[in-house]
Amino acid sequence: MxxxxxxxxxxxxxxxxxxxxxxxxxxxxxxxxxxxxxxxxxxxxxxxxxxxxxxxxxxxxxxxxxxxxxxxxxxxxxxxxxxxxNSHTCSNHTPKKWSHKLVMLISVGSAVFCIILVLFALFARRKLRTKFTKTRQVPSLHSGQHMRVTYAELVRATSGFASESLVGRGSFGSVYKGTMMNGDQEVIVAVKVLNLQQRGASQSFVAECETLRCIRHRNLVKILTVCSSIDFRGLDFKALIFEFMPNGNLDQKLHSRLLEDGRHGVLSLTQRIDIAIDVASALEYLHHNKPVPIVHCDLKPSNILLDNDKVAHVGDFGLARFLHQDDTSLPEISSGWATRMGTIGYAAPGLPLTTDVHLLCTNFSFETNFTYISFPEYGQGNEASVYGDTYSYGILLLELLTGKRPTDGEFLQDLNLHSYVEIALRDQATNLVDLCLLSSLEEGTKMRAACINSVLHIGILCSKELPTDRMQIGDATRELLAIRDKYRMHLLSKGGSI
The missing domain is CATH 3.80.10.10 (Ribonuclease Inhibitor)
Incomplete structure (x- = not known):
């Protein structure tokens, strides 16, 4: 300050x-x-x-x-x-003592004045709150203190965790859509219920709570409260409650073309670039978080949630790490949780075997020549790195514009999404872009093609095999902003809509 x-x-x-x-x-x-x-x-x-x-x-x-x-x-x-x-000495001079009657008079007068001020403040606050409630369109559970939620309230909110309320499943639990009351306001929430029978779920709950309590950014999910209680069977129950994102996750938008009401939900090129910028902004914030940077460790489309305006919010911090955190200091750490770093296809690739990791290779499969091991970067000594998040972001960018998952069956042996896009860009292939996105492009519009190629190039640079060769997330954000601004100016000059 x-x-x-x-x-x-x-x-x-x-x-x-x-x-x-x-x-x-x-x-x-x-x-x-x-x-x-x-x-x-x-x-x-x-x-x-x-x-x-x-x-x-x-x-x-x-x-x-x-x-x-x-x-x-x-x-x-x-x-x-x-x-x-080197301050000067305080004076020992004390003023003449006031009379007892004068002190009492001032004290009583001050007390009365304070009471009047408090009553006036309460009245003004009530009037302001009433006015704000009438004009507020979207209710929120955010306040100075987190609301307290019981297990019974969550059961009622989700109709008993019914299958009709289920909106998604993750590595350590399920997410339900629910309706709760906040005062006299009805709000829609997303309730992430941890499957505590899954090894590492409790540690995941702690990790997510520890991470979400010290971060706040427009492109990160907003946690409303948590519930750690006992269910009706007397078993431990843990859940996190978030603001509900009505547009689902990015994976659904990219690979499920039909919405619930029968409308097609294809994302436009501008929307995809906006989402890419939103995610990059969130990562840049996390990687420079004070006092301790945070690594997400599991960035992928299903963990990118979209709000009403299709603004992207990065979620699911169950595998997040504080950078340079000593994991061995965590009490009762679960090896199942500690070794889970990322998702296949999005986690950074394995690195050459070195003498430093011989003792860590017991549970990993070797190739025939014993030169390389299947060992993701995140796995080395459980040390997280911002480079790993950058790789995942690069793969996400490539998927965002090609519509191909990194685990698609066409990627065999040495071919992966990174090399597929790199070869296609080199050969100037026309079938590289997502067909749904390609069908919406105007014929002969070179600017759009150049814009797509520029974004794919950033994805290639972010997903390089060697960590130190990857583009920094801050540089990626700035380049994407420049691409978006240039593309918007082109659309406006042609009389099109953004």
Missing amino acids: EGNLLQGTIPASMSQMKGLLVLDVSRNNLSGDIPVFLADMHGLVTLNMPFNNFEGEVPKRGLFLNASAALIEGNYGLCGGIPQF
């Missing part, structure tokens, strides 16, 4: 930020005493507050015992503290 012309005092509510490591409010117009709670925040390691208008005595405990950790210069109203702060 450095240099933002902030005024007033540091709010007391900041004392609730138990995970706060660094606070930088330097070069503002903040005033008042230094809050005492800052000295009592054990997790705070750096406090940078020079050149404000703070005044009063500097605390002499906690972080303020270290002049290199607490920076306070430029606040000329401060006094005292440890000698290293």
Whole structure:
């Protein structure tokens, strides 16, 4: 918050930020005493507050015992503290004691004034909330606190987890569509129920909770709450509740051409590029997350959800890893969960066998010459890497425009989706693009063909075999934005619709 012309005092509510490591409010117009709670925040390691208008005595405990950790210069109203702060000595002069009657009068008057202010604030808040409720079109469960949901409420919301409510299945559980009440508002939710009989499901639940609690981005799924309870049989029950995405997932859009109402759901070229940018933006956010970057580890079309406007949201963080996280520190870690990194076809390919991984090869099949092993990048010592996400993203881009899954039967032996597209681009093949997308192209429109080729080229660069050869996700995002802008300008110049 450095240099933002902030005024007033540091709010007391900041004392609730138990995970706060660094606070930088330097070069503002903040005033008042230094809050005492800052000295009592054990997790705070750096406090940078020079050149404000703070005044009063500097605390002499906690972080303020270290002049290199607490920076306070430029606040000329401060006094005292440890000698290293070089502050002037606080005056020992105390004002004359007020009379008891005057103190009582001021106290009573202040209390009455505060009560009036509180009543006025509550009245204004109620009026504002009523007005907002009337004008709000899409209800949301987001609030200052997560709502509490019981197992019985989830049973009612999903009609007893009926098959009619089932919208998808994943590696560790099933997702149901449900209807719940939030106050007097009815909202549609997606309930992901973990199959705790599946090895690694409990660890997946913990991983998803740990990941989703510290991220927030427009292109990531929004978690509303979780439920950890006991079902009607007395068994453990765990579920995550998300905002429902009415347009399903990207895999359905690419490979299921007919919608429930009989309409065809083919994605246009502009929509596909928008989805590619949305996913890239989410990955770039995750890979640069503070204080610890996050690797998704299972990026694929079925984990890309689409909202009403077909804006893409990356979901399913059951295999996510915090970068440089020491997995051995996780209690009771399941080997089934720890070794599951990605999905066949989307996970980065195996790497040459080295002496460093001989002891990890017990459960992996060797080729005849024992030169290579079937060992995905994610599998080496369970260390996740942003390069693995980049590879998965590259394959997703290729599938997005070709309409071919990386596991299609036509890809045999050394041929895969990456090499298939690379060869086709080199030979300028015309049957490369998804037929549904090709049928919507205007005849003779070279700009669209050039746009498709540019996006496929990015997919090739992101899915290179060697991790260090892959395009960085931030560069891919910027190039895709440039391609989209150029294509939109072309459509507008031709009088077409975007």
